[in-house]
Amino acid sequence: MxxxxxxxxxxxxxxxxxxxxxxxxxxxxxxxxxxxxxxxxxxxxxxxxxxxxxxxxxxxxxxxxxxxxxVGFLGLGVAARSELDVAGLVDRPLRKLVETTDETANLMVPEHGYGVYAKQVIPEGTEPPPAREGGRVPLHATAGGKSILAYLSREARERVFDYRDLDPMTENTITDRERLHAELQRVHDKRIAHDRGEHVAGWHCIARPITNDDGDPVGAISVTGPADRIREKVSSADIPSFLASTTDSIQSRFRSREGSA
Missing domain, CATH: 1.10.10.10 (Winged helix-like DNA-binding domain superfamily/Winged helix DNA-binding domain)
Known part of the structure; x- marks a missing residue:
């Protein structure tokens, strides 16, 4: 993983x-x-x-x-991102997701037990999120990370937990393994994850996984913003529905490309 x-x-x-x-x-x-x-x-x-x-x-x-x-590092980062098959499929869907939600949209991918924000689109005139494009974050404390962890086997999850630990990022971070496994089962069943101030206090995030034909996670699409605004939009603007259609579209294209490779 x-x-x-x-x-x-x-x-x-x-x-x-x-x-x-x-x-x-x-x-x-x-x-x-x-x-x-x-x-x-x-x-x-x-x-x-x-x-x-x-x-x-x-x-x-x-x-x-x-x-x-x-800026010598820029070329290395762009080259590394170009190796991600899913990264080339998300530009237009992320921009459309930003247009419909007016919140920041992200592609997260797993690497070395972290979640990495491989692509990020920020609406004009809004406050940038604490985690920026290229940033590495704990999987257990983020919605995108929990989306990815939920589609790993329990053994694979435990390897991540052993390697990176379940450090508390805020008072809301889930650090108990059994409680986290239960949370990840709910994420798997509903195919949607929430970060309610678990990574950064005052910020909320909603995410859905992208999986391959074998059901293994290759990434996650998320929408993030200030907690009050996200809570309001979850009910009034139906962010989960927009997120679902965006993720399903990317996943379908990814699997089609994977099958023809």
Whole structure:
């Protein structure tokens, strides 16, 4: 399920450090050596050497003492997304879903025990959601993630839980395994999942899974927005119905392409 690596294998510490710095630069939106060293509990010299190397190979740039990620990462991200068969099928459906709901629409895919927002369309003039395109989020705390988990076997789910843990993101996050399994069974039966402030307080999300011919999850389509607005639209604007028709259309096209491959 999204290539969860075996634990206890051989790894290179320097590579882990470099990517810890890269991810911290992304989280902070840019930082200096001292701030990075403090946040990551690393020696300033270690941080400086890694930043100098990343700058030399054009993946980091420095302006007025602040290091930032360069657009060199953009090409890698686009290339990675192009490997996802489902990603090429969602542009028009996501835009139409945004037009009918006036809320942010997303494609989430599973990878390494996370959910990754591979595509996202945000309506003009609305507040962007906390999780942006390209962001990785916990599967157990998000509607898209629960849609994906619900169509895994119990054994596969347990592997995800063991690898990523069920950390609480808010006071609403489900962290008890048996309670979460029961929730996922309801998601499977109804083919719809909800995140009621479980990932970020004050934000709600509704999602449905995309599955292949074998019933395995390949992704999820979700609609997200501020809690009060989503609650109102669930009843007045029938978001679940719009979401169902969008997801069914994408899934049908995905399975047709898969069958002809």
């Amino acid at each position: 999204g290539d969860i690596p075996e634990t206890g294998g051989r790894s290179v510490a320097a590579t882990k450090t470099a990517f810890a710095i890269i991810e911290e630069l992304e989280r902070l939106g840019g930082a200096g050596v001292t701030e990075l060293a403090t946040e990551l509990d690393l020696a300033k010299g270690t941080v400086h050497k890694h930043l100098s190397t990343l700058r030399e190979i054009d993946y980091v740039y420095k302006r007025e003492g602040t290091y930032r990620l360069s």
